[in-house]
Amino acid sequence: MAQFLLKRLFQVMLVMFIISAFCFGIQDSLGDPTRELAAMSMSDEERENLRDTLGLNDPLLVQYGRFVARAAQGDLGNSYFFKEPALTVILKKLPATLELVFAASIIIITISIPLGVFCAIRPRHLFAKFTMAASVIGISIPVFLTALALIFIFSITLGWMPSFGRGEIVHVWGYWSTNFVSLDGIAHIIMPSIALSSIMLPLFIRLVRAEMLEVLSSEYVKFARAKGLGSLTVYFKHALKNTMLPVITVGGVQIGIMVAYTILTESVFQWPGMGFMFLEAVNRSDIPLITAYIMFVGFLFVIVNTLVDLLYGLVNPMVDLVAGK
Amino acid sequence: MKNRFLLTTCLMMASLLSFATANAKDLRLAYDADPVTLDIHEQLSGGMLQLSHMSFDPLIRWTKDLAFENRLATSYERLNPTTVRFNLRKGVKFHSGNPMTAADFKWTFDRLKVSPDFKGIFANFTELNVIDDHTIDLVTSGPYPLVLHTSTYIFPMDSKFYTGTDANGNDKGAIVKNGASFASTNMSGTGPFKIISREQGVKTVFERFEGYWDKKSPGNVDRIILTPIKDEQTRVAALLSGDVDFIAPVSPNDFGQIKAASNAELITMPGTRIITFQMNQERKKELQDQRVRMAIVHAINNEAIVKKIMKGFATTAGQMSPEGYLGYNPKLKPRYDLKLAKQLMKDAGYEDGFSVTMMAPNNRYVNDDKIAQAVAAMLSKINIKVDLQTMPKAQYWPAFDDRAADIMMIGWHSDTEDSANFYEFLAMTPDQSTGMGVYNSGNYSSDYVDTTTMAANRETDSSKRAEMLQSIEAKIYQDAGFIPLHWQNLAWAARKGVDVDPIVNALNFPYLGDLVVQ
Numbered sequence: 056m057a058q059f060l061l062k063r064l065f066q067v068m069l070v071m072f073i074i075s076a077f078c079f080g081i082q083d084s085l086g087d088p089t090r091e092l093a094a095m096s097m098s099d100e101e102r103e104n105l106r107d108t109l110g111l112n113d114p115l116l117v118q119y120g121r122f123v124a125r126a127a128q129g130d131l132g133n134s135y136f137f138k139e140p141a142l143t144v145i146l147k148k149l150p151a152t153l154e155l156v157f158a159a160s161i162i163i164i165t166i167s168i169p170l171g172v173f174c175a176i177r178p179r180h181l182f183a184k185f186t187m188a189a190s191v192i193g194i195s196i197p198v199f200l201t202a203l204a205l206i207f208i209f210s211i212t213l214g215w216m217p218s219f220g221r222g223e224i225v226h227v228w229g230y231w232s233t234n235f236v237s238l239d240g241i242a243h244i245i246m247p248s249i250a251l252s253s254i255m256l257p258l259f260i261r262l263v264r265a266e267m268l269e270v271l272s273s274e275y276v277k278f279a280r281a282k283g284l285g286s287l288t289v290y291f292k293h294a295l296k297n298t299m300l301p302v303i304t305v306g307g308v309q310i311g312i313m314v315a316y317t318i319l320t321e322s323v324f325q326w327p328g329m330g331f332m333f334l335e336a337v338n339r340s341d342i343p344l345i346t347a348y349i350m351f352v353g354f355l356f357v358i359v360n361t362l363v364d365l366l367y368g369l370v371n372p373m374v375d376l377v378a379g380k
Numbered sequence: 381m382k383n384r385f386l387l388t389t390c391l392m393m394a395s396l397l398s399f400a401t402a403n404a405k406d407l408r409l410a411y412d413a414d415p416v417t418l419d420i421h422e423q424l425s426g427g428m429l430q431l432s433h434m435s436f437d438p439l440i441r442w443t444k445d446l447a448f449e450n451r452l453a454t455s456y457e458r459l460n461p462t463t464v465r466f467n468l469r470k471g472v473k474f475h476s477g478n479p480m481t482a483a484d485f486k487w488t489f490d491r492l493k494v495s496p497d498f499k500g501i502f503a504n505f506t507e508l509n510v511i512d513d514h515t516i517d518l519v520t521s522g523p524y525p526l527v528l529h530t531s532t533y534i535f536p537m538d539s540k541f542y543t544g545t546d547a548n549g550n551d552k553g554a555i556v557k558n559g560a561s562f563a564s565t566n567m568s569g570t571g572p573f574k575i576i577s578r579e580q581g582v583k584t585v586f587e588r589f590e591g592y593w594d595k596k597s598p599g600n601v602d603r604i605i606l607t608p609i610k611d612e613q614t615r616v617a618a619l620l621s622g623d624v625d626f627i628a629p630v631s632p633n634d635f636g637q638i639k640a641a642s643n644a645e646l647i648t649m650p651g652t653r654i655i656t657f658q659m660n661q662e663r664k665k666e667l668q669d670q671r672v673r674m675a676i677v678h679a680i681n682n683e684a685i686v687k688k689i690m691k692g693f694a695t696t697a698g699q700m701s702p703e704g705y706l707g708y709n710p711k712l713k714p715r716y717d718l719k720l721a722k723q724l725m726k727d728a729g730y731e732d733g734f735s736v737t738m739m740a741p742n743n744r745y746v747n748d749d750k751i752a753q754a755v756a757a758m759l760s761k762i763n764i765k766v767d768l769q770t771m772p773k774a775q776y777w778p779a780f781d782d783r784a785a786d787i788m789m790i791g792w793h794s795d796t797e798d799s800a801n802f803y804e805f806l807a808m809t810p811d812q813s814t815g816m817g818v819y820n821s822g823n824y825s826s827d828y829v830d831t832t833t834m835a836a837n838r839e840t841d842s843s844k845r846a847e848m849l850q851s852i853e854a855k856i857y858q859d860a861g862f863i864p865l866h867w868q869n870l871a872w873a874a875r876k877g878v879d880v881d882p883i884v885n886a887l888n889f890p891y892l893g894d895l896v897v898q
Contacts, residue, residue: 084775086774086775091774092423094424097497097500099815218614322610325609335610
């Protein structure tokens with residue numbers, strides 16, 4: 056176990072190093088941040104002064120050396136726009152994104168498992184056929200279109216749902232304010248989380264169905280049936296449990312991907328999370344924030360994967376974490 | 381039982397009442413961005429000037445028809461060719477409670493002179509002299525016609541409030557672009573609204589300043605809740621669903637939806653930002669030929685671009701100065717004539733055309749990339765083959781600085797609302813030492829334009845000056861120095877009952893202090 060974690064720690068460092076070097080490599084094509092910090096009419100001389108102050112005129116290697124030295128102490132630089140440490144900005148925006156991903160995950164889990172199982176057990180049922188057909192369509196509709204359609208129907212036409220933002224949030228702890236304890240907060244999170252889940256939901260229904268079908272045709276399920284166990288016990292005790300193994304693996308990776316999808320969802324709903332912040336940072340050439348965000352997401356990916364591996368080991372003790380089998 | 385009933389009724393009444401008052405004078409405002417800083421001298425941008433008009437007051441300000449209106453000045457007079465005297469309003473208080481005096485103007489002026497963004501506008505001003513507590517003299521280095529134009533940028537800051545050092549030992553008045561400062565997080569002005577809470581990028585709440593001097597203002601908004609909504613369609617959806625009261629900017633693509641809605645209103649007016657292409661004579665020798673440039677200008681159908689791409693949301697342009705500016709020359713019309721364009725190409729010996737590279741941003745001006753595509757297609761009619769590249773503004777400006785293509789797009793709004801500003805930046809011969817022609821990527825160069833612009837900047841007689849400026853426009857028109865397309869219009873939208881029309885202006889700083897909400 057310790058050996059496994061040590062190996063992962065080493066991997067994290069390697070990933071961080073590669074990502075940061077990459078960010079610095081493409082810095083020039085991220086645009087000129089002085090354009091966003093100053094007036095069009097500012098003189099060239101003043102613009103050069105500003106670039107000097109920001110350290111942008113130093114050779115790239117010098118800039119990178121400075122960055123690594125500071126990063127080693129946990130300082131990823133200051134965001135030009137927010138005028139705060141980039142990491143602080145990200146941590147402030149993180150809860151909004153995590154709550155959105157959490158809400159979307161809840162939707163995905165509560166809908167995909169029953170539907171997937173149903174489609175596997177009763178493949179010829181009309182509802183199963185309908186679900187499968189709908190999931191093909193669902194997977195091919197872009198998130199922003201789903202989001203705009205939701206806004207158009209439920210906000211503009213019917214007037215039931217708020218169209219943007221987080222609404223009234225309640226402060227919990229530190230940078231964390233939550234949507235889940237006030238009615239207004241819940242109303243605000245419903246549409247964004249539906250939009251975010253829309254891309255993953257069909258995928259998970261199909262995944263659960265496929266895995267379930269495979270398990271149902273396996274020897275031990277046949278044996279359990281032959282033993283005379285009731286079909287509910289067979290389906291939910293024997294089959295579903297084994298179905299969940301690959302679903303957890305895929306799910307972990309997909310949650311990581313979902314963080315990336317939040318960029319679209321958050322910008323349509325003006326959700327003040329990390330994804331929207333990143334998009335804006337790119338528009339503003341806020342280089343320290345862009346670098347910090349990419350590193351942070353890379354870090355998050357490694358952490359999620361580690362957790363998934365640990366969970367996998369827990370669910371299936373046959374997996375040897377260290378040997379990577 | 382009876383008592384209980386009475387109590388419930390009272391409670392209900394009270395809650396209803398508080399509901400009514402809380403909502404009656406709130407304005408929920410959604411712009412595409414919120415103020416990047418609270419220091420009004422840190423950055424010269426439309427957003428910052430908008431904030432300046434909400435929380436500060438200028439000496440004088442522009443009216444809707446581009447005339448001047450007194451604010452903190454009660455009167456002014458020219459004492460001699462280099463000095464203008466301003467009498468200041470008495471009894472004006474800052475948000476902090478400090479009274480406003482001439483010393484605050486002096487302090488503000490000195491700060492403007494060192495602000496990297498604003499010092500350019502104040503380059504011709506040498507000093508601000510305090511005569512007494514409520515009288516100041518603005519002194520220029522020579523006769524300068526734009527003293528009043530520039531005075532619209534003097535928003536006095538509370539010098540007592542911004543003097544001293546903050547908790548970290550830094551000067552409270554320092555202008556810091558990289559990182560937070562006292563002035564970028566605290567504010568005290570004389571304006572109608574003070575900020576009571578701010579979460580950058582999420583929400584800023586303004587409250588009406590109870591000690592505001594302008595008691596005659598019809599404005600009745602008590603609280604402004606400013607939320608940035610970046611996405612155009614979400615902004616419109618927020619208005620139509622009743623989540624916000626007032627939005628800006630509005631894209632021409634959404635006009636139909638707003639006009640069709642029963643609960644919202646669209647307000648548009650002509651703007652002063654000119655959209656142009658510049659033809660680089662240094663990179664491309666064909667463009668040095670005046671007939672070729674003339675052919676290009678004649679090949680472009682401004683009318684069609686405004687009609688089809690801008691959906692009528694722009695004014696076709698034949699020159700830089702919009703109507704209302706001194707330099708606006710009514711004789712200079714857009715000139716689309718494909719036949720003549722072809723003839724000019726033939727005369728110049730380029731009947732078979734040539735190929736050029738073209739660059740334009742794709743998220744800076746309204747429909748910028750579509751306009752560039754249309755222009756490229758129009759040029760193919762005179763056999764000029766265009767290799768077009770569009771890119772986000774973050775990448776575009778470095779490319780523009782490098783003069784990376786033969787034909788490049790640029791839009792310009794004159795900071796002084798005066799024609800000379802266009803020529804200084806876009807038409808004068810680029811010169812590192814004087815800083816003129818910084819955005820003249822075409823390298824268009826004309827002695828007449830250079831000398832006349834400088835002369836106009838010393839001419840205080842406005843009719844003579846108008847003549848000079850209009851002759852410059854005519855000269856550039858003759859030379860086909862650039863490709864004029866159109867002036868972008870401005871648009872705002874509000875829920876019915878928010879009386880936006882009287883407070884908007886061509887500068888796009890709605891005077892929210894005077895806004896009446898029903």
